[in-house]
Amino acid sequence: MPAIVTTGITKSFGAGETRTSVLRGVDFEAEAGEMTFLVGPSGCGKTTFISILSALLSADGGALSVFGTEPNRLKSGDLVRFRRDMVGFVFQQFNLLPALDAAENVAVPLIIQGVSPRKARQRACAWLELLGLGAHLGKLPSELSGGQQQRVAIARALIHEPRLLVCDEPTASLDAETGRQVIELLREVSLNPERAAIIVTHDDRIYPYADRIAFMADGRLTHVERPDPARIPARPIRGETQP
Template structure:
């Protein structure tokens, strides 16, 4: 099942002489149940493309569909709700709120959706346990290692069961072992038949976790390859 379709997406920044074309008609397909990697050199438009796929940035031209919905045809308030329900985020710098403990950070998307704080924290603690952070639920981000912080960020990305998980360089701030552990975790928990995960990465050590790799250059997706992981899955 196709989860995300981007067709001819164009995006520019600045005006006049300072105008920079970040995307020049990018096409991408990501399937549910798969982990799609977006790779390419710096400045090729990866971050701009996932910002658009995550409904945080509107394209100048082209079409985007996420699980059959066209987010940029929605009103602004509907777009915010769409993002709240449909998308989960994992960032390179974790971006945890430093004043909240691990469970509270993980519970933020549920609290935003209006779930009671008690229920949200309970679910967050359970999820953190599953992610190997039992005993760290009440620790502040500053008291956790980089790998642990990224696990909390993954918990935050998944707690509201979004259909699309978008990860921006999730291993870039981690050492090789932690990076690998985080990717294993993402594969285990973020990929499911109803969910798609799109990962932007420079880290070729983790390419083996991808089902599909889309290579970008100069604002376009220039090649898409399926990987061993995907072929294994297809052949059962």
């Protein structure tokens, strides 16, 4: 069974005459161990859809299962725990906490889970070493380049070993070469048989890195493609990249 299954997901915003239907019945599947890209024009509902997948928003209708859990049926406290334990986020603007250094930023999800700050920092340092940022552990985000910040964000998204990784335009704020490095890194460190990665992107230069590409338009999933396997860059052996 697919790791993530949605059926007929709908979502509207506003009320009365200003009511806008953003999702009009999205049927979607994603497999664990795969990187699924969600693509489509601006305003087609991609961001709303990943917000629902990651339990940041609730759907108005339809069914949703994420590794067997149905976020739509969870109470508020359980939703918070679901996000805390099951989901890792990578954002377009990195969204690192500017007052914390790189290691502290990466440690945040563990601290939220209740791990002591000292242990959390140790693990954060190991992740940053793995991502080639061993020399930048104590640097503030403002002292890092965009690519380095996104690598810190990737470490933060993965440190608590979430089963669902949600990335919103992870390469949009980066130049072409840095974007390529980041997506390669994501493939390298994020994929394992227990995790599904959903990546929203407009950047067609990174399409070859997807295992499958889901196209959205006007609040619906229109079709799913599998890129030419010959174009998919070689990937490391899955599950062997945890620090």
